[in-house]
Amino acid sequence: MSALDVKQLTKTYKGGFQALKGIDLTVDEGDFFALLGPNGAGKSTFIGILASLVNKTGGTVKVFGEDQDRTPELVKSFIGLVPQEFNFNLFLPVVEVVLNQAGYYGIPRREAKVRAERYLKQLDLWDRRDTEMRKLSGGLKRRLMIARALVHEPRLLILDEPTAGVDIEIRRSMWTFLRELNARGTTIILTTHYLEEAESLCRNIAIINHGEIAERTSMLTLLDRLNTETFVLNLKGRL
Ligand code: ADP
Numbered sequence: 001m002s003a004l005d006v007k008q009l010t011k012t013y014k015g016g017f018q019a020l021k022g023i024d025l026t027v028d029e030g031d032f033f034a035l036l037g038p039n040g041a042g043k044s045t046f047i048g049i050l051a052s053l054v055n056k057t058g059g060t061v062k063v064f065g066e067d068q069d070r071t072p073e074l075v076k077s078f079i080g081l082v083p084q085e086f087n088f089n090l091f092l093p094v095v096e097v098v099l100n101q102a103g104y105y106g107i108p109r110r111e112a113k114v115r116a117e118r119y120l121k122q123l124d125l126w127d128r129r130d131t132e133m134r135k136l137s138g139g140l141k142r143r144l145m146i147a148r149a150l151v152h153e154p155r156l157l158i159l160d161e162p163t164a165g166v167d168i169e170i171r172r173s174m175w176t177f178l179r180e181l182n183a184r185g186t187t188i189i190l191t192t193h194y195l196e197e198a199e200s201l202c203r204n205i206a207i208i209n210h211g212e213i214a215e216r217t218s219m220l221t222l223l224d225r226l227n228t229e230t231f232v233l234n235l236k237g238r239l
């Protein structure tokens with residue numbers, strides 16, 4: 001089964017700017033998938049639509065076989081999102097950020113506490129559970145957002161530039177965590193500017209440019225093609 005099956009997805013923002021021009025994309029269940037592309041390519045728009053935060057203009061989105069328009073709540077329950085930007089109450093203590101999200105999904109308080117402890121421990125944040133979110137470094141904030149995204153135990157985790165501006169040590173700890181999560185069965189899609197991040201983590205990739213899929217291939221094939229000079233230049237221009 002496909003984790004994701006998107007057909008002819010379009011997005012035109014108010015004002016008429018067409019950010020997505022008919023995206024066709026499937027991602028297999030269990031895959032670790034990278035969506036690469038330059039600033040403004042449409043990555044966050046695409047992810048926002050998957051996560052039901054942005055309304056699409058046209059096309060269909062199926063997640064684990066379920067149509068987003070027919071069973072929106074089910075599709076939402078399948079997806080965990082680590083957004084590129086987060087602008088909620090940064091004065092909340094770390095543990096409350098996760099508990100609030102559990103509340104959003106209707107998880108009973110007792111179970112929510114068990115899960116908050118589990119995921120904050122996995123992400124090395126349990127010792128800081130009473131710290132206000134605003135006091136965490138950028139990298140720790142990202143790790144907290146991963147714990148938050150996992151609290152309803154999604155089958156598909158989507159991360160929008162999770163390591164942008166994050167120092168190398170925390171970046172590597174996140175990579176290890178994500179690899180293990182994927183090995184235990186969670187499908188992962190991430191967007192990144194860093195080719196070496198996609199290379200280290202992902203089996204398959206798509207390159208999006210000007211709202212269109214420019215490439216859809218395996219990481220190994222891409223690396224192979226990176227050996228040919230013209231394609232290197234081409235890709236560097238894109239990223
Ligand atoms: P990426 O994440 O790849 O950098 P985005 O999806 O954020 O790209 O943006 C794609 C394009 O859509 C950009 O040109 C951006 O300016 C435009 N865009 C994004 N959000 C909005 C919005 N709310 N209203 C109008 N245009 C937008």
Ligand code: MG
Pocket residue numbers: 043044045084160
């Ligand atoms: Mg973006």
